[in-house]
Amino acid sequence: MKTIIFNVFVLMAIIPSLWVALSSNIVHAAFSLLFTLFGIAGLFVLLGADFVGVVQVIIYIGGIMVLIIFGVMMTQGARLSPLSVNLPGRLLAAGLTGIILAVLMVAATHFLWPVGSAPPPPTPASQAIGNLLLGKYLIPFEVASLLLLAALVGAVLIVRHSVRSDLSPSVFIIRRKQRGE
Amino acid sequence: MTYSLSSFLMVSSLLFCLGLFTVLTRRNAIGVLMGIELVLNAGALNFVAFSRFLEAPEGAPLISGQVFALFVIAIAAAEAAAVIAIVLSLYSMLKTVDIEQYQQLHG
Numbered sequence: 001m002k003t004i005i006f007n008v009f010v011l012m013a014i015i016p017s018l019w020v021a022l023s024s025n026i027v028h029a030a031f032s033l034l035f036t037l038f039g040i041a042g043l044f045v046l047l048g049a050d051f052v053g054v055v056q057v058i059i060y061i062g063g064i065m066v067l068i069i070f071g072v073m074m075t076q077g078a079r080l081s082p083l084s085v086n087l088p089g090r091l092l093a094a095g096l097t098g099i100i101l102a103v104l105m106v107a108a109t110h111f112l113w114p115v116g117s118a119p120p121p122p123t124p125a126s127q128a129i130g131n132l133l134l135g136k137y138l139i140p141f142e143v144a145s146l147l148l149l150a151a152l153v154g155a156v157l158i159v160r161h162s163v164r165s166d167l168s169p170s171v172f173i174i175r176r177k178q179r180g181e
Numbered sequence: 182m183t184y185s186l187s188s189f190l191m192v193s194s195l196l197f198c199l200g201l202f203t204v205l206t207r208r209n210a211i212g213v214l215m216g217i218e219l220v221l222n223a224g225a226l227n228f229v230a231f232s233r234f235l236e237a238p239e240g241a242p243l244i245s246g247q248v249f250a251l252f253v254i255a256i257a258a259a260e261a262a263a264v265i266a267i268v269l270s271l272y273s274m275l276k277t278v279d280i281e282q283y284q285q286l287h288g
Contacts, residue, residue: 002184003182003183003184006182006183006184006188007182010182010188010192013192013196014192014195014196014199017196017199017200017219018199020199020203020215020216020219021199021200021202021203021206021216026209026211026212029212029215030211030215033215033218033219036196036219036222037218037222040196040222040225040226043189043192043226043229044226044229044250046184047189047229047230047233048233049229049232049233049247049250051247051251052225052229052247052250052251052254055251055254056225056254059254059255059257059258060218060222060254060257063258063261064218064257064258064261067261067262067265068211068214068215068218068261068265070265071211071214071265071268071269072211074269074272075211075268075269075272075278081208081209081277081278081279081282082208082279083207083208083209083212084206084207084208084212085205085206085207085208089205089206090206093202093205093206094202096205097198097199097201097202097205098198100198100201101194101195101198104190104194104197104198105191105194107190108187108190108191108194109187109190109191113186113187113234113235114235114236115185115186115234115235115236125244125247128244129244129247129248129251132244132245132248133248133251136245137245137248140252144252144255144256147255147256147259148255148258148259150259151258151259151260151262151263152259152262154263154266155262155263155265155266156266158263158266158267158270159266159269159270161270
């Protein structure tokens, strides 16, 4: 039973990610990334990391995917330019990633990992994670919060100038008046 | 595939390579961002798989891998916000998201 669910989540993660890499439509790629992220969240839950799975759904699917889809929609004027590099470049990239994939596969299957009698993690893992975050990993936790603050302020600062100069509503109104609408 | 450490590692290395291929071949900046998200997710999956399967030193379950996966997700969120801001700003300046047109950024 566990094997069947595992294989379903694996297929749910791998097949849409093939589409992310190969699709010629950026909107299709964005929506298949959504399914990949759901599949990986399922794999997290299957590994006993329920809290990480829920955080994956909330942050990746609720936050990052919305951001990416908004980015795709706001740059629609760029649809005409090609989405991928030309065929020789793609073949070169495929060869390079194929070599890396072969090395990683050999490492994953042939290396003797010290897989022992690890007890399964406590299933509401949130208490243990909270204890670690505010105990052993307090400094990385605070650094991560600072990083998020810096990214927030930086993103607003970068976009503010361009919005003010180019995309502010008054500009649209003026352009509409110029077109006589 | 069976439910074991090496199958999780195979899945995550496949995801990593697909993300790397996406980063290398996309000319759309948002497509490159999608590839980076795939790579980061493969790394987080590796962390959680190792924390589930590897032998703990004193018999206690390893939770540190899950904490590191949370850090990966936080960094991915910050990175996505910064990348989208930069891409939108460049799009309003240059009217394109084709990264080969961004060559004038150097220097």
